[in-house]
Amino acid sequence: MSLQKPIMRGLLAKRLRFHLPIAFGIAITVALSYKFGVTEPRKKAYANFYKQYDAVKEFNAMREAGVFESVRPSGK
Amino acid sequence: MAHPSQLGFQDAASPVMEELLHFHDHTLMIVFLISTLVLYIIVAMVVTKLTDKLILDSQEIEIIWTLLPAIILILIALPSLRILYLMDEINDPHLTIKAMGHQWYWSYEYTDYEDLGFDSYMIPTQDLTPGQFRLLETDHRMVIPVESPVRILVSADDVLHSWAVPCLGIKMDAVPGRLNQTAFITSRPGVFYGQCSEICGANHSFMPIVVEAVPLEHFENWSSMMLEDT
Numbered sequence: 001m002s003l004q005k006p007i008m009r010g011l012l013a014k015r016l017r018f019h020l021p022i023a024f025g026i027a028i029t030v031a032l033s034y035k036f037g038v039t040e041p042r043k044k045a046y047a048n049f050y051k052q053y054d055a056v057k058e059f060n061a062m063r064e065a066g067v068f069e070s071v072r073p074s075g076k
Numbered sequence: 077m078a079h080p081s082q083l084g085f086q087d088a089a090s091p092v093m094e095e096l097l098h099f100h101d102h103t104l105m106i107v108f109l110i111s112t113l114v115l116y117i118i119v120a121m122v123v124t125k126l127t128d129k130l131i132l133d134s135q136e137i138e139i140i141w142t143l144l145p146a147i148i149l150i151l152i153a154l155p156s157l158r159i160l161y162l163m164d165e166i167n168d169p170h171l172t173i174k175a176m177g178h179q180w181y182w183s184y185e186y187t188d189y190e191d192l193g194f195d196s197y198m199i200p201t202q203d204l205t206p207g208q209f210r211l212l213e214t215d216h217r218m219v220i221p222v223e224s225p226v227r228i229l230v231s232a233d234d235v236l237h238s239w240a241v242p243c244l245g246i247k248m249d250a251v252p253g254r255l256n257q258t259a260f261i262t263s264r265p266g267v268f269y270g271q272c273s274e275i276c277g278a279n280h281s282f283m284p285i286v287v288e289a290v291p292l293e294h295f296e297n298w299s300s301m302m303l304e305d306t
Contacts, residue, residue, distance in 0.1 A: 012126040023116040031109035039101040046094055050263070055222065059265040059291060066207075067267055070219045070288055070298035 077212060077269040078242075086243040089268055089289075090260045093245030095159050103152055110148070167259050169227035171220065177230070177237030177250035177272070180279035184218050190303055198282045212269045214286045219298050222265045222289040230256045235277065241270035241287055249274060262289040 064073045078086055088094040174185040178195075186192040199213040220226050230239045232250035240247040248258045262268070270285040290298070 012124075012128045015120075015124060015126055019116075019120050023113055023120070026116060027109045027113035030112045031105050034101075034105045034108050039098070039105060042101060043098060046088070046097075053264065055265060056291075059222075062266065068288055068290060068294075069217055071290055071294045 077209060088245065089243040089262055089264060089266060090245055091263060092159070092163055092260065093243060094263075095162060096245050099155050099159055102155060106148055106152060167225045167227075167261075169259055170224040172227045172229065173218065173220070174229045174231070175218070175239050175250070175285075177232035177234075177239065177276070177283075179234050179277050180272075180283040182214075182218075182237075182239070182272075182283060182285060184216075186299060190299075192299055192303055192306065194302065194306065196286070198284050209269065211282060212271070212284045212286070214284055217267070217286040217288040219288045219290060219295055220262065221292040221295040222262050224292065225259060225261050227257060227259045230258065236274045237276050237283070238273035239270070239285060240273040241268050241285055243268050244270075244287065246270075247273055262287075265289050265291065 060074075062068060063071050066073055085093075085097055085100065088097050171186070172188055174187070176183045176185070181195050181197045183193060183195045194216045196214045196216045196218065198211065199208065199215055201210050204210060204213065228239065228246070228248070230248045230250045231254060232252045234252060236252070237250035238247060239250055244260050244262065246258055246260055248256045250256070266289055268287045268289070270287070272280055272283045272285070274280075276283075
């Protein structure tokens, strides 16, 4: 019974064909995770914050808390 | 202001800083993509015994690793230039303030209508009241009207300083004999902190900047009160 001839050529190319798509796949997955895990939530957070932001109400709250030095609390 | 163990930028208080935040996220995403790819390739190269000593060239891969970086650079450059031109737009400021750097304090001059000027020294740590921030508070704050375009003319009296407020996305060098201009709009009322950002001597770390954004009528009351005091 004879042994099958082992593969003796193209080993590096075969390794590259195996690993490069995985490398690109992982890199793109990491980038997309950052985009949808950090970038988009941050954009939405800023948009939502200013959509419901009442500057007068926030200013008065900060004023009463004594945050400002140019404006004293009104005592209301 | 910054908080302990903070990694990222401070929350934006001006539209330009918001744009800079989003641009940084976009660029960092690209950085993570490239770094992950390179790290994987390095590990794969380190753990293999396979090499090909006879490779001389490969047109296909050389085209790929020339075009791909060029495309990535364009993807970074386009939003970058957009923000650069956004920052330079004619913004017709409602107020001009001169910020002068000295060793080791800032002075502010509001000379649009009356002659108002004052110095802004750091409050020493032993004089802080509870709730105040160490090395960040000043005796007089630079007060501005909220949601109004403000122009700041930055210069220095002696050595190089730099007027910086991170949450407004501003940093401008204060150079003796030179007038540098920057402009901003605050999106919300509040108190915004910064520190001198150019080494200027022994107390470089002890000349902070505090910007207080309040509604216009309160700004007018404050400036009248300051004029009466001086």
